[in-house]
Amino acid sequence: MVAGLPPIGCLPLLVTVNSILPSQHWFQRVCNVQQNKDSQDYNMKLQSHIHSLHNNLKDAKVGYFDIYTPILDMAQNPDKYGFKETLTGCCGTGLLEIGPGCNKFDITCLDATKYLFWDAVHPTQSGYWFLAQNAQQTVLPYVAS
Structure with a gap:
């Protein structure tokens, strides 16, 4: 299983950095749209490479784990x-x-269960629990078959 990037523009560390840089969102704690787009672009390229692996390694099963979508959904x-x-x-x-x-x-x-992030980049146990549930439903059936 290979995980993609999260919506990096929504990580508390980058939300903080972006809030202190002069921009249209100066002093606002919001996700950075361009940084999230960069994550999406990277994830598309990663999925393409995984597809190439499938073509070259016929007996290998490599599942792509989309963490971007569930983390963005949790944030929004x-x-x-x-x-x-x-x-x-x-x-x-x-x-x-x-x-x-x-x-x-x-x-x-x-109450850490009320927070998506434990520190400025890592999810809490609750955040990871939702990611694990997502992986169980989307990726594990593929790699386990």
């Missing part, structure tokens, strides 16, 4: 998934912290 329709916050992370300020920047010494939100 938080109520559908039980989220209250989708453009900031649960850890620290939720704006810039990544990985080791989120540790037991940092403050965290009161």
